[in-house]
Amino acid sequence: MxxxxxxxxxxxxxxxxxxxxxxxxxxxxxxxxxxxxxFGLLGPNGSGKSxxxxxxxxxxxxTKGKAIVLGGDGADPKINARIGFLPEESYLYRYLSARETLxxxxxxxxxxxxxxxxxxxxxxxxxxxxxxANRAVGTFSKGMARRIGLAQALINDPDLLIxxxxxxxxxxxxxxxxxxxxxxxxxxGKTVLLSSHLLADVEDVCDRIAILYGGKIQSQGQVxxxxxxxxxxxxxxxxxxxxxxxxxxxxxxAESSECVVTSPLDKLExxxxxxxxxxxxxxQPTSGAVSTTKIGDFLxxxxxxxxxxxxxxxxxxxxxxPQEPPATQKVAAAADSGSEPNEELLSRLTDSTExxxxxxxxxxxxxxxxxxVDSHPVEQEPEKxxxxxxxxxxxxxxxxxxxxxxxxxxxxxxxx
Amino acid sequence: MxxxxxxxxxxxxxxxxxxxxxxFMVLLLVLLPVLGMTTTGxxxxxxxxxxxxxxxxxxxxxxxxxxxxxxxxxxVTSDIDQRQIYTVITKPxxxxxxLFGKLLGVLVLDxxxxxxxxxxxxxxxxxxxxxxRPSESELIEADNEFFTARAALNVPPADVTEEVMDRYxxxxxxxxxxxxxxxxxxxxxxxxxxxxxKRAAGVGDMLVWEFNNVKPLSNSLFIRFKYDIFPNPPDSxxxxxxxxxxxxxxxxxxxPKTPIxxxxxxxxxxxxxxxxFPAGVVPEDGRLGIAFVNVPYNNSAVIFPPDGLEVxxxxxxxxxxxxxxxxxxxxxxxxxxxxxxxxxxxxxxxVAILFCLVVFFTASFSGFVNDSFxxxxxxxxxxxxxxxxxxxxxxxxxDKYNPTKFIVPAKLVNWSLLARCVFFMVCIKALxxxxxxxxxxxxxxxxxxxx
Numbered sequence: 001m002x003x004x005x006x007x008x009x010x011x012x013x014x015x016x017x018x019x020x021x022x023x024x025x026x027x028x029x030x031x032x033x034x035x036x037x038x039f040g041l042l043g044p045n046g047s048g049k050s051x052x053x054x055x056x057x058x059x060x061x062x063t064k065g066k067a068i069v070l071g072g073d074g075a076d077p078k079i080n081a082r083i084g085f086l087p088e089e090s091y092l093y094r095y096l097s098a099r100e101t102l103x104x105x106x107x108x109x110x111x112x113x114x115x116x117x118x119x120x121x122x123x124x125x126x127x128x129x130x131x132x133a134n135r136a137v138g139t140f141s142k143g144m145a146r147r148i149g150l151a152q153a154l155i156n157d158p159d160l161l162i163x164x165x166x167x168x169x170x171x172x173x174x175x176x177x178x179x180x181x182x183x184x185x186x187x188x189g190k191t192v193l194l195s196s197h198l199l200a201d202v203e204d205v206c207d208r209i210a211i212l213y214g215g216k217i218q219s220q221g222q223v224x225x226x227x228x229x230x231x232x233x234x235x236x237x238x239x240x241x242x243x244x245x246x247x248x249x250x251x252x253x254a255e256s257s258e259c260v261v262t263s264p265l266d267k268l269e270x271x272x273x274x275x276x277x278x279x280x281x282x283x284q285p286t287s288g289a290v291s292t293t294k295i296g297d298f299l300x301x302x303x304x305x306x307x308x309x310x311x312x313x314x315x316x317x318x319x320x321x322p323q324e325p326p327a328t329q330k331v332a333a334a335a336d337s338g339s340e341p342n343e344e345l346l347s348r349l350t351d352s353t354e355x356x357x358x359x360x361x362x363x364x365x366x367x368x369x370x371x372x373v374d375s376h377p378v379e380q381e382p383e384k385x386x387x388x389x390x391x392x393x394x395x396x397x398x399x400x401x402x403x404x405x406x407x408x409x410x411x412x413x414x415x416x
Numbered sequence: 417m418x419x420x421x422x423x424x425x426x427x428x429x430x431x432x433x434x435x436x437x438x439x440f441m442v443l444l445l446v447l448l449p450v451l452g453m454t455t456t457g458x459x460x461x462x463x464x465x466x467x468x469x470x471x472x473x474x475x476x477x478x479x480x481x482x483x484x485x486x487x488x489x490x491x492v493t494s495d496i497d498q499r500q501i502y503t504v505i506t507k508p509x510x511x512x513x514x515l516f517g518k519l520l521g522v523l524v525l526d527x528x529x530x531x532x533x534x535x536x537x538x539x540x541x542x543x544x545x546x547x548x549r550p551s552e553s554e555l556i557e558a559d560n561e562f563f564t565a566r567a568a569l570n571v572p573p574a575d576v577t578e579e580v581m582d583r584y585x586x587x588x589x590x591x592x593x594x595x596x597x598x599x600x601x602x603x604x605x606x607x608x609x610x611x612x613x614k615r616a617a618g619v620g621d622m623l624v625w626e627f628n629n630v631k632p633l634s635n636s637l638f639i640r641f642k643y644d645i646f647p648n649p650p651d652s653x654x655x656x657x658x659x660x661x662x663x664x665x666x667x668x669x670x671x672p673k674t675p676i677x678x679x680x681x682x683x684x685x686x687x688x689x690x691x692x693f694p695a696g697v698v699p700e701d702g703r704l705g706i707a708f709v710n711v712p713y714n715n716s717a718v719i720f721p722p723d724g725l726e727v728x729x730x731x732x733x734x735x736x737x738x739x740x741x742x743x744x745x746x747x748x749x750x751x752x753x754x755x756x757x758x759x760x761x762x763x764x765x766x767v768a769i770l771f772c773l774v775v776f777f778t779a780s781f782s783g784f785v786n787d788s789f790x791x792x793x794x795x796x797x798x799x800x801x802x803x804x805x806x807x808x809x810x811x812x813x814x815d816k817y818n819p820t821k822f823i824v825p826a827k828l829v830n831w832s833l834l835a836r837c838v839f840f841m842v843c844i845k846a847l848x849x850x851x852x853x854x855x856x857x858x859x860x861x862x863x864x865x866x867x
Contacts, residue, residue: 057506058506059862060862061861080509081508083506085503087502091500091501092503093426093430093500095429095430105503107418108419108507109508110419110508136433153503
């Protein structure tokens, strides 16, 4: 198993009723996704991204060619047990509550009741829907539905995650959270294949990308290599006095190079988040529902996310990551953006001075009415921790189950 | 199995929470007691019970059939339309497991609802005599002719082949064969005439029938009959002398082994009537003879239509019979659930519903449909026998296994009938639909085409 996903001249032709060819949705696609990498399928609308993913999973039959997923057929239940799939929209049973939804999927995976229960609670916590866990998902906003969709994709602790436009319908904050989550999962040895037409998302999380157009790969490679301008150098410092700048300029001119000194630009995403936040704040008085205590919630969630994931996934983390040098360096940087050294690393990689703000001072609009949880973020955190400790860490049978599922994964990341 | 059960419980939740099931349940819960209160039938206790149980069972059966069709189709097509199936089928579950899960869910729901509603009907029927305070004779009549399960013995059409052939030869000799008739048509016409003659009694004539294996459980047995009369007297009334007892005596005048009973009745023509005889008329070997004498003052010939005579005797309890009758409804639902899954494996919701409703109504009138087609077949013989006959044969016969047909006249639903129903309706027709549905569903593309 050299690749987690490999397609061999995969082709999908949609024909009309008489069998006449109408569209080449996917055209002789040769795609390789390595283990433990985040691979992005990029392309404009209708470029064959979703069709490719659906063929990988057996939802569509290829007209020609073959798709090998985790060394087998993507429609085989044995393979499916190791895949988490999030379709382009979270298609959920409207009449089930969030908890029942996850329970249903857990049962389809054949998870034992105890393990299932533990994972459901952990996931609900992780996606921040614990407070509305008993509400029918038909009443959920698109963003909340997306979160449940993501939770169901993770309930089997998959080795391979296939995410079809994971951030559609999410606001910038939700988008940021999903991106962080993807990075964290990659850190824990998961392979992630995602499709998107949102370039910023792909750029932030993917190790390698392929750009599709008309069902064909137009370009593919490592994000860093594709984007790096090797004929230029950038030096990033804190604010400097004009004198120092002059000295540096002289030094550089001595090497007879051009030199431009500016304050670096903010990342578009950070700027966007700030703009949207401001717009949201302006809109709020008219909509009436105001709540400003959400920031803490997101911080809490992120931290819980981390701790829960550590336990849920329980895969080798820091020791094993150096095996994937280019991918994981960046991954680590963005994921742990809260800490000092990573900030540096990240800014080095993304050419930005301002450290990414995973959780800006923003309240998420869609959660305003639905998440009373937010008012006690401080109380909740230790409680979550302890529950998880109890459920995951200490109880022997579940622990055993966890390790079982994790073993092959560790092996794979070694192979890769 | 765990996965199948997960899908099944989800299907049940869907039916209950999407309010499809609830509508039907509320409708039945309201209608059944109302029916119990308002039906009066022909004002006697028996009539009241018959009307109530007839309407109650028919209504329950009809509504549950509709419910089964809708749920089984909706649970699959909505998954595909609303694409929840994308997340379900990409989990470690096989497609047949998904369909089995849906089927199981529908059946569990059906069994639960059918048990509840049939229990309500049963209890209401049992307690009707308590609330209506009928006269003693009405109570006895209800006990004998409703709260019981009576085996029914019919008179098979007489074998007249020999007679017909003789007559044909004779006509041929005399060269008086009807012109323009083929051989088959002539024979069919002659057979019809000969059989009619066997069922007809001229003025003063006696007809004798023999019934085998009569084993009454109670003290009485009943003759259920209908007269046709020609020419029709002004009041349409028929006088008939009925005799019951040892067959050997009635037919050949041998010394009777049983007491012979003799009753004279005056009944209206062209409706069913029942007369009662004591069970003592049945000899030990179970060979019962029944005779009808067309008494001279009728001045008309009396004819019994082909299904116009039955001997009824108690063979089981009402409760046992009622349960078997309800099982007939259940088998019907099993078939419809399988049919619904089959239809939804390749049709969209409205088309699948239409398809199933057509099958349902055709199956409900299968006798009529079969007759019409066989009539048609005279003109399009070859085409018919290779196409329509085959398709019509695949339809189940809901009218043949209609529970009210048995419960209302307190006729026994015997085990062999039940076994036949299971075999044809469930084991062959339902299974065929299910297997076809599984095959189609197994190979179809689940995802919608989006480029």
